[in-house]
Amino acid sequence: MYDILIVGAGPAGLTAAIYAARNNKKVGIFEGNVPGGQIVVTATVENYPGFGKVDGPDLAYSMFEQVMNLGVELIGSYVSEIIKTENGFIVKTEDEEFQAKVVIIATGTSQKRLEVPGESDFENRGISWCAICDGSLYKDKVVAVVGGGNSAMEETIYLSNLASKVYLIHRRQQFRAEPHIVEKVKKLENVELVLDSVVEEFIGDQSLGKMRIRNVKTGQERIIEVSGCFEYVGQIPATDFVKELGITDEAGYIQVDNNFETKIENLYACGDVIVKNVRQIVTATNDGAIAALNAIKKLS
Numbered sequence: 080m081y082d083i084l085i086v087g088a089g090p091a092g093l094t095a096a097i098y099a100a101r102n103n104k105k106v107g108i109f110e111g112n113v114p115g116g117q118i119v120v121t122a123t124v125e126n127y128p129g130f131g132k133v134d135g136p137d138l139a140y141s142m143f144e145q146v147m148n149l150g151v152e153l154i155g156s157y158v159s160e161i162i163k164t165e166n167g168f169i170v171k172t173e174d175e176e177f178q179a180k181v182v183i184i185a186t187g188t189s190q191k192r193l194e195v196p197g198e199s200d201f202e203n204r205g206i207s208w209c210a211i212c213d214g215s216l217y218k219d220k221v222v223a224v225v226g227g228g229n230s231a232m233e234e235t236i237y238l239s240n241l242a243s244k245v246y247l248i249h250r251r252q253q254f255r256a257e258p259h260i261v262e263k264v265k266k267l268e269n270v271e272l273v274l275d276s277v278v279e280e281f282i283g284d285q286s287l288g289k290m291r292i293r294n295v296k297t298g299q300e301r302i303i304e305v306s307g308c309f310e311y312v313g314q315i316p317a318t319d320f321v322k323e324l325g326i327t328d329e330a331g332y333i334q335v336d337n338n339f340e341t342k343i344e345n346l347y348a349c350g351d352v353i354v355k356n357v358r359q360i361v362t363a364t365n366d367g368a369i370a371a372l373n374a375i376k377k378l379s
Contacts, residue, residue, distance in 0.1 A: 089116020091350025115139025197281030205287020
């Protein structure tokens with residue numbers, strides 16, 4: 080039996096693993112994808128203390144390497160169910176079962192979809208949610224980015240160095256991203272801002288070729304020709320596997336107390352997956368540390 084099993088190897092989960100392992104606990108961490116969470120698909124991080132500017136994948140690997148050097152067991156599977164028992168928990172994957180005294184959920188979020196006609200037809204055939212993964216496919220081509228937050232801005236900057244032109248589409252006149260990064264985007268010569276506008280349809284044959292855009296103020300529509308589109312329109316909590324436990328709010332985020340413990344004793348959650356107002360790398364690592372330390376106190 081593990082002392083602590085952590086579900087999700089993003090910044091919150093990895094930080095929790097570091098604190099737990101350094102307290103001599105037997106720790107396992109589940110990750111069905113690439114360790115590092117959203118950082119892995121972030122081209123550049125400029126707001127993490129100690130790093131003026133760092134590539135997202137490099138920061139993610141540094142965190143992951145530190146965890147592995149502490150002897151934490153990486154379990155390369157997605158968790159399908161968590162069951163409370165008299166002695167702790169059973170954590171199920173598709174093929175195996177694991178037992179732990181404490182479980183910390185740190186599954187983060189995934190990218191929200193636009194849910195418009197043609198989107199499912201061209202997923203991975205022109206439509207992507209990861210510029211750092213797929214951006215090189217569009218070298219010297221025209222692409223679009225949809226969104227108005229920091230992620231949309233950062234990936235627009237990244238893509239502007241590859242694509243011949245980038246349309247940045249946002250449903251409002253003002254961006255919600257940090258002002259300094261917005262100013263960087265506005266200075267890019269090959270970026271066209273398409274404001275007060277929404278995507279109505281994706282069009283193409285074997286791959287994406289066009290997008291139908293509508294101005295929300297005038298109702299006027301236009302067709303833009305693109306080879307790719309990158310969506311950054313919000314996040315969805317990765318909590319489908321715990322919905323039966325009754326620990327989430329209406330939006331699917333996990334509810335925790337000040338100790339990051341859910342209403343189920345010894346079941347903790349931390350990072351972007353919980354109910355909170357700010358979701359940043361630094362807040363995720365903070366959550367992971369506090370959750371782990373409180374879990375360790377319970378085990379002592």
